[in-house]
Amino acid sequence: MDVVSDAISAVRIGRPSSNRVRVSGSWSTELAPYDGAGFHVVLRGACRLLAEDGTTLTLSAGDAVLLPHGAGHVLADAEADEAALGRAVPFEHWLTGSAPPPDRSGAREVELLCGKYRLDRSRVHPLMAELPQVVHLPTRVGSHPELRAAIDLLGRELGEQRPGACSAVPSLLDLLLVYMIRSWLAGSAGGAWPGVLTDPVAAAALRALHSEPAAPWTNDRLAAEVGVSRATLARRFTTLVGRPPMGYLTWWRLTFAATLLRDTQDPLAAIARRVGYGTPYALSHAFGREFGTTPGRYRAASGQAGQG
Known part of the structure:
Protein backbone atom coordinates (compact mmCIF):
# COMPACT_ATOMS: atom_id res chain seq x y z
CA MET A 1 0.00 0.00 0.00
CA SER A 188 -1.04 22.60 -3.72
CA ALA A 189 1.24 25.54 -3.07
CA GLY A 190 1.20 25.09 0.70
CA GLY A 191 0.96 22.43 3.36
CA ALA A 192 3.49 19.89 4.52
CA TRP A 193 2.31 16.66 2.89
CA PRO A 194 2.70 17.60 -0.78
CA GLY A 195 6.35 18.23 0.13
CA VAL A 196 6.62 15.03 2.17
CA LEU A 197 5.49 12.87 -0.74
CA THR A 198 7.96 14.46 -3.16
CA ASP A 199 10.95 14.37 -0.81
CA PRO A 200 13.12 11.39 -1.83
CA VAL A 201 14.11 10.47 1.73
CA ALA A 202 10.80 10.92 3.56
CA ALA A 203 8.73 9.44 0.73
CA ALA A 204 10.94 6.37 0.43
CA ALA A 205 10.84 5.79 4.18
CA LEU A 206 7.06 6.11 4.25
CA ARG A 207 6.68 3.68 1.35
CA ALA A 208 8.79 1.15 3.21
CA LEU A 209 6.88 1.50 6.48
CA HIS A 210 3.47 1.33 4.81
CA SER A 211 4.45 -1.59 2.58
CA GLU A 212 5.68 -3.72 5.49
CA PRO A 213 4.37 -2.34 8.79
CA ALA A 214 5.02 -5.66 10.55
CA ALA A 215 8.71 -5.80 9.61
CA PRO A 216 11.18 -5.46 12.51
CA TRP A 217 12.09 -1.91 11.61
CA THR A 218 14.78 0.04 13.39
CA ASN A 219 16.21 3.42 12.51
CA ASP A 220 19.34 1.74 11.17
CA ARG A 221 17.41 -0.73 9.01
CA LEU A 222 15.13 1.97 7.63
CA ALA A 223 18.08 4.25 6.86
CA ALA A 224 19.79 1.41 5.00
CA GLU A 225 16.57 0.74 3.05
CA VAL A 226 16.33 4.38 2.02
CA GLY A 227 20.07 4.66 1.31
CA VAL A 228 20.98 7.47 3.70
CA SER A 229 22.62 7.78 7.08
CA ARG A 230 20.59 7.33 10.24
CA ALA A 231 21.15 11.00 11.13
CA THR A 232 19.95 12.19 7.72
CA LEU A 233 16.85 9.99 7.90
CA ALA A 234 15.95 11.20 11.38
CA ARG A 235 16.45 14.85 10.51
CA ARG A 236 14.61 14.86 7.17
CA PHE A 237 11.76 12.60 8.28
CA THR A 238 11.10 14.35 11.59
CA THR A 239 11.24 17.81 10.06
CA LEU A 240 8.81 16.99 7.25
CA VAL A 241 6.45 14.45 8.84
CA GLY A 242 6.36 15.98 12.30
CA ARG A 243 7.44 12.94 14.29
CA PRO A 244 10.47 10.60 14.19
CA PRO A 245 10.37 7.48 12.00
CA MET A 246 9.79 4.96 14.80
CA GLY A 247 7.19 7.21 16.41
CA TYR A 248 5.32 7.40 13.12
CA LEU A 249 5.62 3.62 12.70
CA THR A 250 4.08 2.98 16.13
CA TRP A 251 1.22 5.37 15.37
CA TRP A 252 0.59 3.83 11.96
CA ARG A 253 0.69 0.24 13.29
CA LEU A 254 -2.02 1.06 15.81
CA THR A 255 -4.04 3.01 13.26
CA PHE A 256 -3.79 0.06 10.86
CA ALA A 257 -4.85 -2.29 13.67
CA ALA A 258 -7.90 -0.11 14.30
CA THR A 259 -8.81 -0.29 10.60
CA LEU A 260 -8.54 -4.08 10.65
CA LEU A 261 -10.67 -4.29 13.78
CA ARG A 262 -13.31 -2.18 12.07
CA ASP A 263 -13.26 -3.76 8.63
CA THR A 264 -12.50 -7.45 9.28
CA GLN A 265 -13.43 -10.25 11.64
CA ASP A 266 -9.80 -11.37 11.97
CA PRO A 267 -8.88 -12.55 15.49
CA LEU A 268 -6.73 -10.25 17.57
CA ALA A 269 -3.72 -12.58 17.30
CA ALA A 270 -3.80 -12.37 13.49
CA ILE A 271 -4.14 -8.59 13.58
CA ALA A 272 -1.23 -8.34 16.02
CA ARG A 273 0.98 -10.28 13.61
CA ARG A 274 -0.07 -8.12 10.63
CA VAL A 275 0.84 -4.89 12.41
CA GLY A 276 4.09 -6.01 14.01
CA TYR A 277 3.16 -6.94 17.58
CA GLY A 278 4.35 -10.27 18.94
CA THR A 279 1.30 -11.07 21.05
CA PRO A 280 -2.32 -9.97 21.37
CA TYR A 281 -1.48 -8.70 24.85
CA ALA A 282 1.27 -6.43 23.52
CA LEU A 283 -1.11 -5.01 20.91
CA SER A 284 -3.91 -4.54 23.47
CA HIS A 285 -1.59 -2.68 25.82
CA ALA A 286 -0.33 -0.33 23.10
CA PHE A 287 -3.84 0.07 21.65
CA GLY A 288 -5.23 1.10 25.02
CA ARG A 289 -2.57 3.78 25.41
CA GLU A 290 -3.34 5.20 21.95
CA PHE A 291 -7.14 4.97 21.86
CA GLY A 292 -8.15 4.76 25.51
CA THR A 293 -10.12 1.54 25.04
CA THR A 294 -9.60 -2.15 24.41
CA PRO A 295 -9.51 -3.65 20.90
CA GLY A 296 -12.69 -5.60 21.63
CA ARG A 297 -14.65 -2.55 22.71
CA TYR A 298 -13.28 -0.58 19.78
CA ARG A 299 -14.44 -3.28 17.35
CA ALA A 300 -17.91 -3.37 18.91
CA ALA A 301 -18.26 0.41 18.77
CA SER A 302 -16.99 0.52 15.18
CA GLY A 303 -19.55 -2.08 14.15
CA GLN A 304 -22.38 -0.04 15.62
CA ALA A 305 -21.11 3.14 13.90
CA GLY A 306 -20.87 1.36 10.58
CA GLN A 307 -24.54 0.39 10.79
CA GLY A 308 -25.62 3.99 11.43
Missing part, protein backbone atom coordinates in the same frame (compact mmCIF):
# COMPACT_ATOMS: atom_id res chain seq x y z
CA ASP A 2 1.04 3.61 -0.48
CA VAL A 3 0.56 6.48 1.94
CA VAL A 4 -2.38 8.13 0.15
CA SER A 5 -4.29 4.86 -0.20
CA ASP A 6 -3.66 4.00 3.45
CA ALA A 7 -4.68 7.49 4.60
CA ILE A 8 -7.99 7.15 2.76
CA SER A 9 -8.71 3.56 3.80
CA ALA A 10 -8.07 4.41 7.45
CA VAL A 11 -10.99 6.85 7.55
CA ARG A 12 -13.41 5.57 4.89
CA ILE A 13 -16.46 3.69 6.18
CA GLY A 14 -19.54 2.48 4.39
CA ARG A 15 -20.33 3.34 0.81
CA PRO A 16 -20.46 6.83 -0.68
CA SER A 17 -23.81 8.30 -1.61
CA SER A 18 -24.62 10.59 -4.50
CA ASN A 19 -27.52 12.37 -6.14
CA ARG A 20 -27.82 13.88 -9.57
CA VAL A 21 -29.68 17.18 -9.32
CA ARG A 22 -31.03 19.30 -12.18
CA VAL A 23 -32.22 22.85 -11.38
CA SER A 24 -32.80 26.06 -13.29
CA GLY A 25 -33.80 29.67 -12.81
CA SER A 26 -33.26 31.26 -9.39
CA TRP A 27 -32.47 28.80 -6.61
CA SER A 28 -30.33 28.24 -3.51
CA THR A 29 -29.97 25.29 -1.20
CA GLU A 30 -28.16 24.78 2.09
CA LEU A 31 -26.17 21.72 3.07
CA ALA A 32 -25.63 21.26 6.81
CA PRO A 33 -22.24 20.28 8.29
CA TYR A 34 -21.60 16.56 7.91
CA ASP A 35 -19.38 14.10 9.77
CA GLY A 36 -17.66 13.03 6.59
CA ALA A 37 -16.62 14.62 3.31
CA GLY A 38 -18.92 16.23 0.77
CA PHE A 39 -18.32 16.78 -2.91
CA HIS A 40 -19.94 18.41 -5.92
CA VAL A 41 -19.25 18.05 -9.62
CA VAL A 42 -20.84 20.47 -12.07
CA LEU A 43 -21.96 18.43 -15.07
CA ARG A 44 -23.63 21.31 -16.90
CA GLY A 45 -24.12 25.05 -16.41
CA ALA A 46 -22.69 27.22 -13.61
CA CYS A 47 -23.44 27.94 -9.96
CA ARG A 48 -21.97 29.42 -6.80
CA LEU A 49 -20.73 27.79 -3.61
CA LEU A 50 -20.49 29.68 -0.32
CA ALA A 51 -18.77 27.80 2.51
CA GLU A 52 -19.14 28.51 6.21
CA ASP A 53 -15.51 29.66 6.40
CA GLY A 54 -16.27 32.50 3.97
CA THR A 55 -14.95 30.82 0.82
CA THR A 56 -17.00 31.82 -2.24
CA LEU A 57 -16.54 30.06 -5.57
CA THR A 58 -18.12 30.30 -8.98
CA LEU A 59 -18.27 26.81 -10.48
CA SER A 60 -18.47 25.93 -14.16
CA ALA A 61 -19.14 22.72 -16.06
CA GLY A 62 -16.42 20.18 -15.28
CA ASP A 63 -15.42 21.77 -11.97
CA ALA A 64 -15.13 19.53 -8.92
CA VAL A 65 -15.23 20.61 -5.27
CA LEU A 66 -14.31 18.49 -2.25
CA LEU A 67 -15.24 19.54 1.28
CA PRO A 68 -13.04 17.02 3.13
CA HIS A 69 -14.07 18.07 6.64
CA GLY A 70 -17.81 18.18 5.99
CA ALA A 71 -18.15 21.97 6.19
CA GLY A 72 -21.65 23.40 5.86
CA HIS A 73 -22.24 25.41 2.71
CA VAL A 74 -24.76 26.92 0.31
CA LEU A 75 -25.15 26.18 -3.38
CA ALA A 76 -26.97 28.71 -5.55
CA ASP A 77 -27.48 29.73 -9.13
CA ALA A 78 -24.70 31.85 -10.56
CA GLU A 79 -26.78 35.05 -10.47
CA ALA A 80 -28.25 34.64 -6.97
CA ASP A 81 -28.30 37.84 -4.90
CA GLU A 82 -28.16 38.16 -1.12
CA ALA A 83 -31.95 37.86 -0.81
CA ALA A 84 -31.96 34.60 -2.76
CA LEU A 85 -29.11 33.24 -0.66
CA GLY A 86 -31.06 34.07 2.47
CA ARG A 87 -33.94 31.90 1.23
CA ALA A 88 -31.78 28.79 0.81
CA VAL A 89 -33.80 25.63 1.46
CA PRO A 90 -32.31 22.48 3.00
CA PHE A 91 -30.74 20.20 0.40
CA GLU A 92 -32.91 17.32 1.59
CA HIS A 93 -35.92 19.16 0.14
CA TRP A 94 -34.44 18.77 -3.32
CA LEU A 95 -34.19 15.05 -2.77
CA THR A 96 -37.76 14.65 -1.53
CA GLY A 97 -39.19 16.76 -4.32
CA SER A 98 -40.54 19.45 -2.01
CA ALA A 99 -38.20 22.17 -3.29
CA PRO A 100 -39.54 24.78 -5.74
CA PRO A 101 -39.87 23.24 -9.24
CA PRO A 102 -37.29 24.09 -11.90
CA ASP A 103 -37.93 27.02 -14.20
CA ARG A 104 -39.90 25.59 -17.14
CA SER A 105 -38.02 27.81 -19.56
CA GLY A 106 -34.81 26.02 -18.66
CA ALA A 107 -33.08 29.36 -18.07
CA ARG A 108 -29.67 28.99 -16.42
CA GLU A 109 -30.10 25.22 -16.16
CA VAL A 110 -27.54 23.51 -13.94
CA GLU A 111 -26.84 19.82 -13.51
CA LEU A 112 -24.89 18.70 -10.47
CA LEU A 113 -23.54 15.50 -9.00
CA CYS A 114 -23.67 15.92 -5.22
CA GLY A 115 -22.48 13.32 -2.75
CA LYS A 116 -20.93 12.35 0.55
CA TYR A 117 -18.24 10.03 1.82
CA ARG A 118 -18.64 8.64 5.32
CA LEU A 119 -15.47 9.07 7.39
CA ASP A 120 -14.28 7.86 10.77
CA ARG A 121 -12.72 10.95 12.36
CA SER A 122 -11.11 9.04 15.25
CA ARG A 123 -7.98 8.11 13.26
CA VAL A 124 -7.44 10.82 10.66
CA HIS A 125 -4.07 10.58 8.96
CA PRO A 126 -2.20 13.92 9.02
CA LEU A 127 -2.35 14.00 5.22
CA MET A 128 -6.16 14.02 5.37
CA ALA A 129 -6.20 16.46 8.29
CA GLU A 130 -4.13 18.94 6.30
CA LEU A 131 -6.64 19.23 3.45
CA PRO A 132 -8.26 22.69 3.40
CA GLN A 133 -11.94 23.22 4.16
CA VAL A 134 -12.69 23.55 0.44
CA VAL A 135 -10.67 21.94 -2.36
CA HIS A 136 -11.61 23.52 -5.69
CA LEU A 137 -10.43 21.66 -8.79
CA PRO A 138 -11.47 23.79 -11.79
CA THR A 139 -11.64 22.24 -15.21
CA ARG A 140 -8.72 23.27 -17.41
CA VAL A 141 -7.55 21.83 -20.70
CA GLY A 142 -4.82 19.31 -20.00
CA SER A 143 -5.11 19.46 -16.20
CA HIS A 144 -5.93 16.45 -14.02
CA PRO A 145 -6.75 14.09 -16.90
CA GLU A 146 -7.60 11.16 -14.63
CA LEU A 147 -10.04 13.30 -12.63
CA ARG A 148 -11.65 14.57 -15.82
CA ALA A 149 -12.01 10.99 -17.10
CA ALA A 150 -13.63 9.85 -13.84
CA ILE A 151 -16.09 12.76 -13.99
CA ASP A 152 -16.98 11.90 -17.58
CA LEU A 153 -17.53 8.25 -16.69
CA LEU A 154 -19.71 9.17 -13.73
CA GLY A 155 -21.80 11.47 -15.87
CA ARG A 156 -22.38 8.71 -18.41
CA GLU A 157 -23.23 6.06 -15.82
CA LEU A 158 -25.70 8.34 -14.07
CA GLY A 159 -27.22 9.65 -17.27
CA GLU A 160 -27.71 6.42 -19.18
CA GLN A 161 -28.56 3.98 -16.35
CA ARG A 162 -26.78 1.10 -18.03
CA PRO A 163 -26.65 -2.46 -16.64
CA GLY A 164 -24.21 -2.74 -13.75
CA ALA A 165 -24.49 0.92 -12.79
CA CYS A 166 -25.25 0.04 -9.16
CA SER A 167 -21.79 -1.51 -8.93
CA ALA A 168 -19.99 0.93 -11.19
CA VAL A 169 -21.14 4.18 -9.58
CA PRO A 170 -19.87 3.51 -6.00
CA SER A 171 -16.53 2.33 -7.42
CA LEU A 172 -16.26 5.46 -9.56
CA LEU A 173 -17.10 7.61 -6.54
CA ASP A 174 -14.27 5.97 -4.58
CA LEU A 175 -11.98 6.61 -7.54
CA LEU A 176 -13.16 10.23 -7.66
CA LEU A 177 -12.06 10.74 -4.04
CA VAL A 178 -8.59 9.40 -4.80
CA TYR A 179 -8.25 11.61 -7.87
CA MET A 180 -9.46 14.72 -6.06
CA ILE A 181 -6.91 14.23 -3.27
CA ARG A 182 -4.18 13.38 -5.77
CA SER A 183 -5.00 16.48 -7.80
CA TRP A 184 -4.82 18.64 -4.67
CA LEU A 185 -1.43 17.17 -3.76
CA ALA A 186 -0.12 17.87 -7.25
CA GLY A 187 -1.33 21.46 -7.33
Whole structure:
Protein backbone atom coordinates (compact mmCIF):
# COMPACT_ATOMS: atom_id res chain seq x y z
CA MET A 1 0.00 0.00 0.00
CA ASP A 2 1.04 3.61 -0.48
CA VAL A 3 0.56 6.48 1.94
CA VAL A 4 -2.38 8.13 0.15
CA SER A 5 -4.29 4.86 -0.20
CA ASP A 6 -3.66 4.00 3.45
CA ALA A 7 -4.68 7.49 4.60
CA ILE A 8 -7.99 7.15 2.76
CA SER A 9 -8.71 3.56 3.80
CA ALA A 10 -8.07 4.41 7.45
CA VAL A 11 -10.99 6.85 7.55
CA ARG A 12 -13.41 5.57 4.89
CA ILE A 13 -16.46 3.69 6.18
CA GLY A 14 -19.54 2.48 4.39
CA ARG A 15 -20.33 3.34 0.81
CA PRO A 16 -20.46 6.83 -0.68
CA SER A 17 -23.81 8.30 -1.61
CA SER A 18 -24.62 10.59 -4.50
CA ASN A 19 -27.52 12.37 -6.14
CA ARG A 20 -27.82 13.88 -9.57
CA VAL A 21 -29.68 17.18 -9.32
CA ARG A 22 -31.03 19.30 -12.18
CA VAL A 23 -32.22 22.85 -11.38
CA SER A 24 -32.80 26.06 -13.29
CA GLY A 25 -33.80 29.67 -12.81
CA SER A 26 -33.26 31.26 -9.39
CA TRP A 27 -32.47 28.80 -6.61
CA SER A 28 -30.33 28.24 -3.51
CA THR A 29 -29.97 25.29 -1.20
CA GLU A 30 -28.16 24.78 2.09
CA LEU A 31 -26.17 21.72 3.07
CA ALA A 32 -25.63 21.26 6.81
CA PRO A 33 -22.24 20.28 8.29
CA TYR A 34 -21.60 16.56 7.91
CA ASP A 35 -19.38 14.10 9.77
CA GLY A 36 -17.66 13.03 6.59
CA ALA A 37 -16.62 14.62 3.31
CA GLY A 38 -18.92 16.23 0.77
CA PHE A 39 -18.32 16.78 -2.91
CA HIS A 40 -19.94 18.41 -5.92
CA VAL A 41 -19.25 18.05 -9.62
CA VAL A 42 -20.84 20.47 -12.07
CA LEU A 43 -21.96 18.43 -15.07
CA ARG A 44 -23.63 21.31 -16.90
CA GLY A 45 -24.12 25.05 -16.41
CA ALA A 46 -22.69 27.22 -13.61
CA CYS A 47 -23.44 27.94 -9.96
CA ARG A 48 -21.97 29.42 -6.80
CA LEU A 49 -20.73 27.79 -3.61
CA LEU A 50 -20.49 29.68 -0.32
CA ALA A 51 -18.77 27.80 2.51
CA GLU A 52 -19.14 28.51 6.21
CA ASP A 53 -15.51 29.66 6.40
CA GLY A 54 -16.27 32.50 3.97
CA THR A 55 -14.95 30.82 0.82
CA THR A 56 -17.00 31.82 -2.24
CA LEU A 57 -16.54 30.06 -5.57
CA THR A 58 -18.12 30.30 -8.98
CA LEU A 59 -18.27 26.81 -10.48
CA SER A 60 -18.47 25.93 -14.16
CA ALA A 61 -19.14 22.72 -16.06
CA GLY A 62 -16.42 20.18 -15.28
CA ASP A 63 -15.42 21.77 -11.97
CA ALA A 64 -15.13 19.53 -8.92
CA VAL A 65 -15.23 20.61 -5.27
CA LEU A 66 -14.31 18.49 -2.25
CA LEU A 67 -15.24 19.54 1.28
CA PRO A 68 -13.04 17.02 3.13
CA HIS A 69 -14.07 18.07 6.64
CA GLY A 70 -17.81 18.18 5.99
CA ALA A 71 -18.15 21.97 6.19
CA GLY A 72 -21.65 23.40 5.86
CA HIS A 73 -22.24 25.41 2.71
CA VAL A 74 -24.76 26.92 0.31
CA LEU A 75 -25.15 26.18 -3.38
CA ALA A 76 -26.97 28.71 -5.55
CA ASP A 77 -27.48 29.73 -9.13
CA ALA A 78 -24.70 31.85 -10.56
CA GLU A 79 -26.78 35.05 -10.47
CA ALA A 80 -28.25 34.64 -6.97
CA ASP A 81 -28.30 37.84 -4.90
CA GLU A 82 -28.16 38.16 -1.12
CA ALA A 83 -31.95 37.86 -0.81
CA ALA A 84 -31.96 34.60 -2.76
CA LEU A 85 -29.11 33.24 -0.66
CA GLY A 86 -31.06 34.07 2.47
CA ARG A 87 -33.94 31.90 1.23
CA ALA A 88 -31.78 28.79 0.81
CA VAL A 89 -33.80 25.63 1.46
CA PRO A 90 -32.31 22.48 3.00
CA PHE A 91 -30.74 20.20 0.40
CA GLU A 92 -32.91 17.32 1.59
CA HIS A 93 -35.92 19.16 0.14
CA TRP A 94 -34.44 18.77 -3.32
CA LEU A 95 -34.19 15.05 -2.77
CA THR A 96 -37.76 14.65 -1.53
CA GLY A 97 -39.19 16.76 -4.32
CA SER A 98 -40.54 19.45 -2.01
CA ALA A 99 -38.20 22.17 -3.29
CA PRO A 100 -39.54 24.78 -5.74
CA PRO A 101 -39.87 23.24 -9.24
CA PRO A 102 -37.29 24.09 -11.90
CA ASP A 103 -37.93 27.02 -14.20
CA ARG A 104 -39.90 25.59 -17.14
CA SER A 105 -38.02 27.81 -19.56
CA GLY A 106 -34.81 26.02 -18.66
CA ALA A 107 -33.08 29.36 -18.07
CA ARG A 108 -29.67 28.99 -16.42
CA GLU A 109 -30.10 25.22 -16.16
CA VAL A 110 -27.54 23.51 -13.94
CA GLU A 111 -26.84 19.82 -13.51
CA LEU A 112 -24.89 18.70 -10.47
CA LEU A 113 -23.54 15.50 -9.00
CA CYS A 114 -23.67 15.92 -5.22
CA GLY A 115 -22.48 13.32 -2.75
CA LYS A 116 -20.93 12.35 0.55
CA TYR A 117 -18.24 10.03 1.82
CA ARG A 118 -18.64 8.64 5.32
CA LEU A 119 -15.47 9.07 7.39
CA ASP A 120 -14.28 7.86 10.77
CA ARG A 121 -12.72 10.95 12.36
CA SER A 122 -11.11 9.04 15.25
CA ARG A 123 -7.98 8.11 13.26
CA VAL A 124 -7.44 10.82 10.66
CA HIS A 125 -4.07 10.58 8.96
CA PRO A 126 -2.20 13.92 9.02
CA LEU A 127 -2.35 14.00 5.22
CA MET A 128 -6.16 14.02 5.37
CA ALA A 129 -6.20 16.46 8.29
CA GLU A 130 -4.13 18.94 6.30
CA LEU A 131 -6.64 19.23 3.45
CA PRO A 132 -8.26 22.69 3.40
CA GLN A 133 -11.94 23.22 4.16
CA VAL A 134 -12.69 23.55 0.44
CA VAL A 135 -10.67 21.94 -2.36
CA HIS A 136 -11.61 23.52 -5.69
CA LEU A 137 -10.43 21.66 -8.79
CA PRO A 138 -11.47 23.79 -11.79
CA THR A 139 -11.64 22.24 -15.21
CA ARG A 140 -8.72 23.27 -17.41
CA VAL A 141 -7.55 21.83 -20.70
CA GLY A 142 -4.82 19.31 -20.00
CA SER A 143 -5.11 19.46 -16.20
CA HIS A 144 -5.93 16.45 -14.02
CA PRO A 145 -6.75 14.09 -16.90
CA GLU A 146 -7.60 11.16 -14.63
CA LEU A 147 -10.04 13.30 -12.63
CA ARG A 148 -11.65 14.57 -15.82
CA ALA A 149 -12.01 10.99 -17.10
CA ALA A 150 -13.63 9.85 -13.84
CA ILE A 151 -16.09 12.76 -13.99
CA ASP A 152 -16.98 11.90 -17.58
CA LEU A 153 -17.53 8.25 -16.69
CA LEU A 154 -19.71 9.17 -13.73
CA GLY A 155 -21.80 11.47 -15.87
CA ARG A 156 -22.38 8.71 -18.41
CA GLU A 157 -23.23 6.06 -15.82
CA LEU A 158 -25.70 8.34 -14.07
CA GLY A 159 -27.22 9.65 -17.27
CA GLU A 160 -27.71 6.42 -19.18
CA GLN A 161 -28.56 3.98 -16.35
CA ARG A 162 -26.78 1.10 -18.03
CA PRO A 163 -26.65 -2.46 -16.64
CA GLY A 164 -24.21 -2.74 -13.75
CA ALA A 165 -24.49 0.92 -12.79
CA CYS A 166 -25.25 0.04 -9.16
CA SER A 167 -21.79 -1.51 -8.93
CA ALA A 168 -19.99 0.93 -11.19
CA VAL A 169 -21.14 4.18 -9.58
CA PRO A 170 -19.87 3.51 -6.00
CA SER A 171 -16.53 2.33 -7.42
CA LEU A 172 -16.26 5.46 -9.56
CA LEU A 173 -17.10 7.61 -6.54
CA ASP A 174 -14.27 5.97 -4.58
CA LEU A 175 -11.98 6.61 -7.54
CA LEU A 176 -13.16 10.23 -7.66
CA LEU A 177 -12.06 10.74 -4.04
CA VAL A 178 -8.59 9.40 -4.80
CA TYR A 179 -8.25 11.61 -7.87
CA MET A 180 -9.46 14.72 -6.06
CA ILE A 181 -6.91 14.23 -3.27
CA ARG A 182 -4.18 13.38 -5.77
CA SER A 183 -5.00 16.48 -7.80
CA TRP A 184 -4.82 18.64 -4.67
CA LEU A 185 -1.43 17.17 -3.76
CA ALA A 186 -0.12 17.87 -7.25
CA GLY A 187 -1.33 21.46 -7.33
CA SER A 188 -1.04 22.60 -3.72
CA ALA A 189 1.24 25.54 -3.07
CA GLY A 190 1.20 25.09 0.70
CA GLY A 191 0.96 22.43 3.36
CA ALA A 192 3.49 19.89 4.52
CA TRP A 193 2.31 16.66 2.89
CA PRO A 194 2.70 17.60 -0.78
CA GLY A 195 6.35 18.23 0.13
CA VAL A 196 6.62 15.03 2.17
CA LEU A 197 5.49 12.87 -0.74
CA THR A 198 7.96 14.46 -3.16
CA ASP A 199 10.95 14.37 -0.81
CA PRO A 200 13.12 11.39 -1.83
CA VAL A 201 14.11 10.47 1.73
CA ALA A 202 10.80 10.92 3.56
CA ALA A 203 8.73 9.44 0.73
CA ALA A 204 10.94 6.37 0.43
CA ALA A 205 10.84 5.79 4.18
CA LEU A 206 7.06 6.11 4.25
CA ARG A 207 6.68 3.68 1.35
CA ALA A 208 8.79 1.15 3.21
CA LEU A 209 6.88 1.50 6.48
CA HIS A 210 3.47 1.33 4.81
CA SER A 211 4.45 -1.59 2.58
CA GLU A 212 5.68 -3.72 5.49
CA PRO A 213 4.37 -2.34 8.79
CA ALA A 214 5.02 -5.66 10.55
CA ALA A 215 8.71 -5.80 9.61
CA PRO A 216 11.18 -5.46 12.51
CA TRP A 217 12.09 -1.91 11.61
CA THR A 218 14.78 0.04 13.39
CA ASN A 219 16.21 3.42 12.51
CA ASP A 220 19.34 1.74 11.17
CA ARG A 221 17.41 -0.73 9.01
CA LEU A 222 15.13 1.97 7.63
CA ALA A 223 18.08 4.25 6.86
CA ALA A 224 19.79 1.41 5.00
CA GLU A 225 16.57 0.74 3.05
CA VAL A 226 16.33 4.38 2.02
CA GLY A 227 20.07 4.66 1.31
CA VAL A 228 20.98 7.47 3.70
CA SER A 229 22.62 7.78 7.08
CA ARG A 230 20.59 7.33 10.24
CA ALA A 231 21.15 11.00 11.13
CA THR A 232 19.95 12.19 7.72
CA LEU A 233 16.85 9.99 7.90
CA ALA A 234 15.95 11.20 11.38
CA ARG A 235 16.45 14.85 10.51
CA ARG A 236 14.61 14.86 7.17
CA PHE A 237 11.76 12.60 8.28
CA THR A 238 11.10 14.35 11.59
CA THR A 239 11.24 17.81 10.06
CA LEU A 240 8.81 16.99 7.25
CA VAL A 241 6.45 14.45 8.84
CA GLY A 242 6.36 15.98 12.30
CA ARG A 243 7.44 12.94 14.29
CA PRO A 244 10.47 10.60 14.19
CA PRO A 245 10.37 7.48 12.00
CA MET A 246 9.79 4.96 14.80
CA GLY A 247 7.19 7.21 16.41
CA TYR A 248 5.32 7.40 13.12
CA LEU A 249 5.62 3.62 12.70
CA THR A 250 4.08 2.98 16.13
CA TRP A 251 1.22 5.37 15.37
CA TRP A 252 0.59 3.83 11.96
CA ARG A 253 0.69 0.24 13.29
CA LEU A 254 -2.02 1.06 15.81
CA THR A 255 -4.04 3.01 13.26
CA PHE A 256 -3.79 0.06 10.86
CA ALA A 257 -4.85 -2.29 13.67
CA ALA A 258 -7.90 -0.11 14.30
CA THR A 259 -8.81 -0.29 10.60
CA LEU A 260 -8.54 -4.08 10.65
CA LEU A 261 -10.67 -4.29 13.78
CA ARG A 262 -13.31 -2.18 12.07
CA ASP A 263 -13.26 -3.76 8.63
CA THR A 264 -12.50 -7.45 9.28
CA GLN A 265 -13.43 -10.25 11.64
CA ASP A 266 -9.80 -11.37 11.97
CA PRO A 267 -8.88 -12.55 15.49
CA LEU A 268 -6.73 -10.25 17.57
CA ALA A 269 -3.72 -12.58 17.30
CA ALA A 270 -3.80 -12.37 13.49
CA ILE A 271 -4.14 -8.59 13.58
CA ALA A 272 -1.23 -8.34 16.02
CA ARG A 273 0.98 -10.28 13.61
CA ARG A 274 -0.07 -8.12 10.63
CA VAL A 275 0.84 -4.89 12.41
CA GLY A 276 4.09 -6.01 14.01
CA TYR A 277 3.16 -6.94 17.58
CA GLY A 278 4.35 -10.27 18.94
CA THR A 279 1.30 -11.07 21.05
CA PRO A 280 -2.32 -9.97 21.37
CA TYR A 281 -1.48 -8.70 24.85
CA ALA A 282 1.27 -6.43 23.52
CA LEU A 283 -1.11 -5.01 20.91
CA SER A 284 -3.91 -4.54 23.47
CA HIS A 285 -1.59 -2.68 25.82
CA ALA A 286 -0.33 -0.33 23.10
CA PHE A 287 -3.84 0.07 21.65
CA GLY A 288 -5.23 1.10 25.02
CA ARG A 289 -2.57 3.78 25.41
CA GLU A 290 -3.34 5.20 21.95
CA PHE A 291 -7.14 4.97 21.86
CA GLY A 292 -8.15 4.76 25.51
CA THR A 293 -10.12 1.54 25.04
CA THR A 294 -9.60 -2.15 24.41
CA PRO A 295 -9.51 -3.65 20.90
CA GLY A 296 -12.69 -5.60 21.63
CA ARG A 297 -14.65 -2.55 22.71
CA TYR A 298 -13.28 -0.58 19.78
CA ARG A 299 -14.44 -3.28 17.35
CA ALA A 300 -17.91 -3.37 18.91
CA ALA A 301 -18.26 0.41 18.77
CA SER A 302 -16.99 0.52 15.18
CA GLY A 303 -19.55 -2.08 14.15
CA GLN A 304 -22.38 -0.04 15.62
CA ALA A 305 -21.11 3.14 13.90
CA GLY A 306 -20.87 1.36 10.58
CA GLN A 307 -24.54 0.39 10.79
CA GLY A 308 -25.62 3.99 11.43
